[in-house]
Amino acid sequence: MRAGVVGGGWAGIAAAVGLADAGHDVTVFEMAPQLGGRARSVAGEPDYDNGQHILIGAYRDSLALMRRLGVDPDAVLKRLPLALPYPDEPGLCLPPGPPLVAFARGVLAHRSWPLSARLGLLIAAGGWLARGFRCDARLSVAELCTGLPAAVRRDLVEPLCVAALNTPAPQASARVFLRVLKDALFSGAGSADLLLPRRPLSELLAAPATTWLGERLRTGHRVQRLEAGWRVDGEAFDAVVLASTSVEAARLTAAVAPAWSATAQALAFQPIVTIYLHSPGSALPSPMVALREGPQAPAQFVFDHGQLGGAPGRFAFVVSGAAPWVERGGCAEAVLAQALREFRWSAPPIIDRTLTEKRATFACTPGLARPVAHIAPGLWAAGDYVDGPYPATLEGAVRAGLAAAQGAAADVADAATGDKGAKGAASGSPTKTP
Template sequence: MRVAIVGGGWAGIAAAVALADAGHDIAVFEMAPQLGGRARSVAGQPDYDNGQHILIGAYRDSLALMRRLGVDPELVLKRLPLALPYPGEPGLRLPPGSPLIAFTRGVLAHGGWPLSARLGLLAAAGGWLAHDFRCAAGLSVAELCAGLPATVKRDLVEPLCVAALNTPARQASAQVFLRVLKDALFSGAGSADLLLPRRPLSELLAGPATAWLGGRLRLGRRVQSIEPGWRVDGEAFDAVVLACTSVEAARLAAPLNAGWAAEAQGLRFEPIVTVYLHSPGSTLPAPMLALREGADAPAQFAFDHGQLGGAPGRFAFVVSGAAPWVERGGCAEAVLAQATRELRWATPPVVDRLLTEKRATFACTPGLARPPARIAPGLFAAGDYIAGPYPATLEGAVRAGLAAAQGVAAEAGTAANGAASGSPTKTP
């Protein structure tokens, strides 16, 4: 089959590689001059990423895709047992080994929490386990964890929630949050490990995918229309995968399935702001630090690029769920003040760069209706916003790309079987 993939982010790359491996003739249309979507290096300045991304050990499909493209995750990612140290505090640290046992040991060993708080967290986690990490669809993370001690909510639940879902706990889906916890704690040894990029993001996937796909790429090409048949800007294909943003996918799908387009257009978004600071000679106590968010403290995490194989003296401060700061402005100045106040520096830090991704992720709210992957026969969508158990993560995007490729292949097989048996087939 000839298959068009519209969009070259991680979902589009996953779909393209899977379809090419299955023997299909593919073409990848990407409006930007490079692949990678929202997880890439800044064009023209490859030492900067458009945001600080992390993976976890449970991201099996993302890691497998990297290996398929010739990238060794052990070389480009720094693997660390899950730890949430705060400035001057060790925080929660999980020892190596079976994730569930490590979680129990790590919680019990957390000297910063009173024993009652540690036992309260383990009791709540036991209840989640007993219910197979499932809950009512309309429940928020704040409601799910209402009975937990305040220190546990402040130092663990809220930072994990905003890191995984990019949505504040009071607005975030407990159902999706629990699924992330389940995969981290029950996907085998190392599944809860943090995987921090030690190379620019484009070297993790976009660059290797560009070389692998070669002449099948149409970079700098925004698709204007898709017509039944399937014709992409007049060019004939047998199937199409929309691996672009939900906004672009809705625009292209509207004439073909207005209901699907309306559902995609109904998604709301949460921004992420990354503030890069520069301080020659300085280092953080750990490659990644958690920070306590407050009215004058926007950032929840800080990363030391010098400890991650990047430029010494460069630090990335991440503000997730950043809508209030995008609206009010002054985020870079507030982060600089927060960093100066809470951390020790060899030289006074200065703001190096401010990057704002206004549509970084969809707002992962309770009971959210997300559009399905199948739009019409031969037309599939792939992206981290597609209906599924994951929030808007790299792994969610890769899984959506693989699912779209499987959907295309399955329909092709059904059509071929129908033709072989003499049964009529329908075209859109």
């Protein structure tokens, strides 16, 4: 079949590769001059990434896609055991081994927490495990964890929640949070490992995909209209995968699928702000350090690029769930003050640059109605925002792209054979794919 993919982020790349590997004729439309979406290097300045992105060991489809495009994950990603060190203490660190054993050992060894706090976390985690990591869809993360000791909420739950869901714990979906914990902490050895980019972000997927797709790719082309049939700016396709942002997808489907468009348009967003500081000769205690957020302390994490194969003396301070700071006009000076309080520097740090992604992710709130993946026969949505159990992550985007490619191909095959029945595993939400 002839398939059009609108959008060249990680979801669009996954969909295009999946369709091409299945033997289909693919055309990718991307409005930006380069692929990668929100997870790419800054155009014209490849040494800077559009915010600090990380992967974890559980991102198996993302890692497989990188390998398919000729990228060795071990060469471009630094694998570290899950650890949340703070400037003044080692924090929680999970040792290698079977997930349940490693989690229990890591928690019990965390001497900065009193024994009662450690046991309280293990009891709560055991309850989540016994319930299959499911809970009432109306619960927030803060409500789910009300009974946990304050130190556990402060040093583990809140930073993990804002890092994974980009939504503060009082507003974040407990159901989605539990699914993240299940996959990261309890789905297999190494699943919780942190995979930190040691190369510019575009080298992980966008640049290899550009070479791989070749003449299939049309960059600098913002699609203006989508017509039933399916026609993209007047060009006919057998199937179309909308792998653009939810805002663009809502615009393009307003006439052909108004109900779906309204659901996509209703999504709210959370920003992420990344403040790059420069301090020659300085280094952090570890490549990634967690920070305690507060009224005058915006950042929750900081990354030492010098320890990750990047520019020595460059540090990326990340402010997730940054809506209050964006509304106040920014947080660069507050982050600089936070950095001066938390660390010792060989040279006074200066603000190198500030990157603000105002629509970094959808706001992952309890009971959120997310648009489904299957819009109409031959028309699928692929993105980290589509309906499913995961928050807006790179892995969610890749899985959505792969599932949309399968679904689009199944739609066309069904139309060719006159089969109007169920589509099996290709139907429904792509992010529900195991």
